[in-house]
Amino acid sequence: MLIYLYDGTFEGLLTVIFEIYERKAAPAQIVCRKAELPGLFTQTIPVITDEAKADRVWIGLGKKISAAARSQLYKAFLSEQPQTAMLIYQYAQLTFASAVSIEDNFAADCVRELAQINKQVFRESHRMEAFIRFQKTADDLFYATIVPDFNVLPLISEHFRKRYADQRWLIYDTARHYGLYYDLEKVSQINLDKEIADRSGNLPANILEEQEHLYQKLWQTYFHHVNIPERKNRKLHLRHMPLRYWKYLTEKQPQ
Incomplete structure (x- = not known):
């Protein structure tokens, strides 16, 4: 061989x-x-x-x-x-x-x-573009953790650079231990010496922006209010939003 x-x-x-x-x-x-x-x-x-x-x-x-x-x-x-x-x-x-x-x-x-x-x-990659949820830190950095099945960061870079061109952001793949950082000018690949988020992708409370928890609660409230119980279709919901993504979705966290 x-x-x-x-x-x-x-x-x-x-x-x-x-x-x-x-x-x-x-x-x-x-x-x-x-x-x-x-x-x-x-x-x-x-x-x-x-x-x-x-x-x-x-x-x-x-x-x-x-x-x-x-x-x-x-x-x-x-x-x-x-x-x-x-x-x-x-x-x-x-x-x-x-x-x-x-x-x-x-x-x-x-x-x-x-x-x-x-x-x-x-x-x-399409699901990552839809399901990524950022958390804002005290120094105005928008941070998100992902664990995709495939190495899709190179494919979603341009989407987020265009969509959030006026914000500094970092999307970190904890499975592959690297991330993409946008500094308002260019996107760079980075590696963190120590991952700062927990297993659910949540940042420590002491580094979050003061209003971040409020924004998360507002988003959860909005999500639950637009939900119509009579039209609930769990099978269809899971098809479009598989369960493995839920731990990173703000709207799926317990209130």
Whole structure:
């Protein structure tokens, strides 16, 4: 078994694809270095991320498929599912071998499976845009905690930069231990030495803005008053707002 090891970044994966073609040695698996390696009878090839090589693969794909198709490859990569790296390699292999675009060739397993993964990632990013709830701190920072199924922070960054352009905000993914910070000019990726929110995403009371608890109670009151008990449909409600998101929603906290 020939296994290529990479650093877990998208550029790293593109570098692996370049190395596979350069070495003319097809992989049995493509594995992030942090993952557990399968079996004893394996040959591993560590690949160091090279932006120039990654760019050549990315540009090469752009000559064969649309910008939307390339974007979908990146979104599928953000799923962090272990099979995705091999699927993207197989997709690239099929792309470079075909005289026509393969992006609608759903008879190919890699095309069909990546499309399904892409839909899951898109759905999760859309829910994050809808379900994120900020808390205002005493120094006028709007803070939110998330634990999405997939690594969707890169996908929601532009949405929040445009929507809250006049506010400083920080959205922190506690599952992946990094966040996005907007300083009124640009969005930067940051890592906190110590996570400041509890398991439900609540900040300590001593760092919250003085009126924050009042605003939270007002929002809860509004939510409960617009709710019509006679029209209650829990099954439909859970379909649109799954239970796993509730602990981060202000309106779902006990009053």
